[in-house]
Amino acid sequence: MDKQIxxxxxxxFGSGGHEIAERIAKSMGIALFDKNLLEIVAEKNNxxxxxxxxxxxxxxxxxxxxxxxxxxxxxxxxxxxMQFDHLKECAQKGESFxxxxxxxxxxxxxxxHMLSIFILGDKEDKIARVMNKYQLSRExxxxxxxxxxxxxxxxxxxxxxxxxxDAHAYDMCINSSRFGVEKTAEILVDFIKASL
Amino acid sequence: MVLARVxxxxxFVVMFVLVVLDKIEKHYVTLTCGALTLLLVFGVAxxxxxxxxxxxxxxxxxxxGFWIGEAPESAGxxxxxxxxxxxMMIMVEGMALAGFFRWLCMKLAKLxxxxxxxxxxxxxxxxxxxxxxxxxxxxxxFLAAVTVELAKLLKFNPVPMILSEIFCANLGGSxxxxxxxxNIIIGSKLHYAFVDFLTNTGLIAGISLIIIVVYxxxxxxxxxxxxxxxxxxxxxxxxxxxxxxxxFIGSTIIFGIAVVMLITHANTHLSVAxxxxxxxxxxxxxxxxxxxxxxxxxxxxxxxxxxxxxxxxGGLEQTGILEEIANFIKNVSGGNVKVMxxxxxxxxxxxxxxxxxxxxxxxxxxxxxxxxAGNPALQATLAWxxxxxxxxxxxxxxxxxxxxxVGTSVxxxxxxxxxxxxxxxSAAPATVIVILVSMLIIFVRYC
Numbered sequence: 001m002d003k004q005i006x007x008x009x010x011x012x013f014g015s016g017g018h019e020i021a022e023r024i025a026k027s028m029g030i031a032l033f034d035k036n037l038l039e040i041v042a043e044k045n046n047x048x049x050x051x052x053x054x055x056x057x058x059x060x061x062x063x064x065x066x067x068x069x070x071x072x073x074x075x076x077x078x079x080x081x082m083q084f085d086h087l088k089e090c091a092q093k094g095e096s097f098x099x100x101x102x103x104x105x106x107x108x109x110x111x112x113h114m115l116s117i118f119i120l121g122d123k124e125d126k127i128a129r130v131m132n133k134y135q136l137s138r139e140x141x142x143x144x145x146x147x148x149x150x151x152x153x154x155x156x157x158x159x160x161x162x163x164x165x166d167a168h169a170y171d172m173c174i175n176s177s178r179f180g181v182e183k184t185a186e187i188l189v190d191f192i193k194a195s196l
Numbered sequence: 197m198v199l200a201r202v203x204x205x206x207x208f209v210v211m212f213v214l215v216v217l218d219k220i221e222k223h224y225v226t227l228t229c230g231a232l233t234l235l236l237v238f239g240v241a242x243x244x245x246x247x248x249x250x251x252x253x254x255x256x257x258x259x260x261g262f263w264i265g266e267a268p269e270s271a272g273x274x275x276x277x278x279x280x281x282x283x284m285m286i287m288v289e290g291m292a293l294a295g296f297f298r299w300l301c302m303k304l305a306k307l308x309x310x311x312x313x314x315x316x317x318x319x320x321x322x323x324x325x326x327x328x329x330x331x332x333x334x335x336x337x338f339l340a341a342v343t344v345e346l347a348k349l350l351k352f353n354p355v356p357m358i359l360s361e362i363f364c365a366n367l368g369g370s371x372x373x374x375x376x377x378x379n380i381i382i383g384s385k386l387h388y389a390f391v392d393f394l395t396n397t398g399l400i401a402g403i404s405l406i407i408i409v410v411y412x413x414x415x416x417x418x419x420x421x422x423x424x425x426x427x428x429x430x431x432x433x434x435x436x437x438x439x440x441x442x443x444f445i446g447s448t449i450i451f452g453i454a455v456v457m458l459i460t461h462a463n464t465h466l467s468v469a470x471x472x473x474x475x476x477x478x479x480x481x482x483x484x485x486x487x488x489x490x491x492x493x494x495x496x497x498x499x500x501x502x503x504x505x506x507x508x509x510g511g512l513e514q515t516g517i518l519e520e521i522a523n524f525i526k527n528v529s530g531g532n533v534k535v536m537x538x539x540x541x542x543x544x545x546x547x548x549x550x551x552x553x554x555x556x557x558x559x560x561x562x563x564x565x566x567x568x569a570g571n572p573a574l575q576a577t578l579a580w581x582x583x584x585x586x587x588x589x590x591x592x593x594x595x596x597x598x599x600x601x602v603g604t605s606v607x608x609x610x611x612x613x614x615x616x617x618x619x620x621x622s623a624a625p626a627t628v629i630v631i632l633v634s635m636l637i638i639f640v641r642y643c
Contacts, residue, residue: 045611052613062217064616066595069333069495071605073594075615078608 003196005030005096006111008104010118010156010164013148014126014141016181017119021100023185028192031097033087033104041082055079057101058151059158080159101152105169106160115195117188118170122177197515200241204511207232208559211508216551223497226504233511242514251510263470267387271562272510276384276469277377278499283472284374287450288334289490290479294443296451297338300326302434305346310431312352312422316360317409319343323361324368324405328375328398329455332365332599339365340606349431351424355612356416359619362603363591363626367408369599370587371401373468374458377502378557378586380468382579385561389462396580397587400637404588404630411629415622446482450475502554509558518559522566533574533643536567537581538635544585545631549592557586577642584634592627594619 007024011017018034025032033040038056042049052075060074072078084107090097091111099108105116121129130141153164162169172191176184211229215222238247249255251272259268262276291297304322308314319339326335339361340354347354369376373383373393383393438444457464457471483490512518529535540560547556560582568575590597594604594616600623604614 047611047613062219064595066601067218068598068601068605071602073601073604073608073614075608075613078605078613081609 003096004094004113005192005196006091006104006108006114007098007192008108008114008116009098009100010105010116010152010170011100012120012126012165013145013152014130015119015121016129016176016184018100019181020119020176020185020188021098023182024188024192025098027185027189028096028098031090031095032100033097033102034100037083037086037099037102038079041079041086044086045082052079057155059154077159080155101156103156103160106156106162115172115192116170118165118167118173119184120165120173120175122175125177197242200237201515201517203241204233204237204508204515204517207237208508208512211505212551212555215555221497222552223500223504226501226508228504230504230507233508237511237515244514247510247514251507251514253506261467263467263473265465265467267384267467271513273503273506274381274384276467277380278502280374280380280384280468280472281377281502282494282496282499283474283476284331284454285494286476286490287447287454287479288330289493290443290483291330291447291451292334292338292493293439293483293486293490294447295437295439296444296447297326297334298342298437299434299444301339301342302432302437305342306428306431306434310346310350310426310428312350312420313413313417315346316357316416316420317413319357320360320364320409320412321405323364324371324401327365327368327599328372329451329458332369332376332597333602335365335368336362336599336603337606340603344606344610344612345432349424350422350426352422353419353612354610355607355614355618356412356419356622358603358607358612359614359622360412360416362600363408363412363623364405365599365603366587366591366597367401367405367630370584371398372458376583376587377554379583381554381557382561382583384468386565386575386579388576388579390458391462392576393583394459396576397583400580400584400634403637404633407629407633408626411626412622443483443486447479450478450482453478505555505558509555509562512559513562518562519566522563525563526567533577534639536578537638537643540564540578540581541585541631541635541638544582545589545592545627548586548589549596549627553586553590553597557582560586573642577638580642581634581638584638585631588627588630588634591630592620592624 009017009021022032038052039049042052055076056079058076060072060076065072065074083102087099087104087107091108108114126145127138127141130136130145131138134144136144156164167173174184174188179187207229211225214220214225234248238244253272253275256262256268257275261268304318305315308318323335323339340358343354343357343361370379371394373379373388373390379393382388454471454475457466461471480487525536525539529539544556544560564575564578564582567578591600594600594614604619607614
């Protein structure tokens with residue numbers, strides 16, 4: 001890619017957002033940051049990946065941690081900040097990438113060449129996808145969806161100014177149920193290319 | 197009056213919960229709650245304009261004793277505390293800008309030849325001494341950062357050293373009137389001088405420091421083994437830390453002036469507000485080229501936090517709630533001073549381990565006044581008790597004091613996570629030891 005482009009993707013659990021992000025990254029020939037971002041920062045900071053995995057994309061416990069003058073002693077916040085620093089470093093180096101979650105919309109909003117996208121889906125489609133992917137019953141799938149979406153919302157909103165999933169905080173919001181994962185990815189690639 | 201009391205308590209509880217939850221910035225919480233106190237408690241329920249005027253306490257600023265001479269009696273917003281804090285913050289920013297703190301850390305490391313155990317002991321003592329005069333956040337910010345840097349060069353685990361430094365910063369803060377915000381509130385409201393603290397809580401802190409250095413040495417000695425063969429010539433030169441020689445000399449002199457004025461203020465009758473104002477003005481004149489940079493770093497939010505807090509506590513004071521709590525403690529203790537001391541020190545320490553000790557101390561000061569009922573010796577005993585309880589209690593957990601948060605955060609940013617278990621394993625027993633020692637010294641010396 002000649003021109004730098006950074007795409008921050010937020011997604012509802014079960015919407016196929018991660019798969020769409022993978023397709024976009026592959027189609028554009030750029031890097032994808034998802035869970036691997038934690039592996040990168042763990043290696044960079046000599047951290048035990050297994051030890052820090054449980055703090056990834058989680059919000060801090062308000063009763064067991066405190067913030068003072070921008071310093072937080074919550075491990076969740078430190079892990080998030082390390083990932084944010086890495087994203088900013090890549091952005092400053094002029095690298096192009098897709099980042100899934102991790103408050104990418106907030107962290108990268110000060111940079112040019114950044115697009116933020118939120119992918120949602122119809123409830124029934126999301127339930128069907130989660131049931132199929134994780135081999136769960138309908139009730140279990142709903143419970144898993146609710147739990148993950150709550151976790152993502154709390155994590156995002158504790159670290160970002162905009163609200164998770166609020167259309168005002170993103171350049172584009174798209175319902176993957178309208179066109180399916182493949183077509184949605186294609187539409188988004190066209191949208192991204194048009195913005196270059 | 198019942199409505200006023202209910203409202204005052206409700207506003208105080210809401211403020212306390214919101215401060216602990218830390219969801220909304222603390223100064224917004226206390227200022228809003230302060231405004232509600234003025235409006236609902238004094239305005240709607242009490243219809244008492246005098247209570248509003250007394251709590252805002254603006255008239256104290258124009259009284260001669262506020263700056264020089266006998267300090268006037270006052271309730272509500274403690275402007276002396278706020279002006280003093282602002283002045284010290286400006287002075288500390290001037291010192292940081294010149295590279296004073298980093299230079300001091302590096303110089304001491306060089307003096308002990310970068311040997312881990314002497315470094316460990318020196319940094320603990322330095323942490324305590326610096327925290328006597330400078331806010332513990334600044335002390336730990338620089339000390340922890342240098343500790344991490346030296347740990348990388350000398351290949352040792354920085355966590356034990358950071359944990360010990362945090363504890364000693366809290367301990368050092370208890371030794372003087374300006375060491376920790378609760379002490380500034382206690383000293384300013386009850387009219388104690390710097391020397392009063394130094395000869396009372398300072399003595400307790402000094403004895404405790406000796407015990408604590410030995411304690412941390414015994415706890416961490418096995419973890420402080422350095423794997424590195426030290427080549428002193430490869431270590432950073434302390435002089436490199438100094439960003440401006442003139443700024444460095446100037447800020448060191450200003451710091452010296454502040455220390456001398458604080459130590460002698462009982463004799464010179466210069467108030468802490470005067471001292472704060474003088475060091476602020478000198479620092480601003482001396483650093484006029486960097487004035488914008490220095491002023492932008494001053495934590496004005498904590499000053500606003502204090503203003504709101506004093507108003508809310510003023511609400512409890514004016515409605516007689518704190519007097520009732522004092523009477524309750526008096527009844528429970530049966531007037532026995534030792535029981536009062538034990539209650540105050542352990543309750544303060546336990547509360548401060550989990551919640552902000554500043555609102556706690558601000559609330560307890562009028563209670564102490566009520567308990568002592570005009571007996572100056574009893575008031576002093578209870579003041580030193582409250583000071584040790586609130587200052588040291590905060591050291592027990594990672595959230596108890598600001599220095600703990602900053603120290604553990606600096607460690608985490610460098611890949612050394614300190615969870616509750618790791619923190620409390622060494623700090624909680626140390627806290628219990630110091631509280632016990634403090635209680636025993638207070639029993640022997642004052643009761």
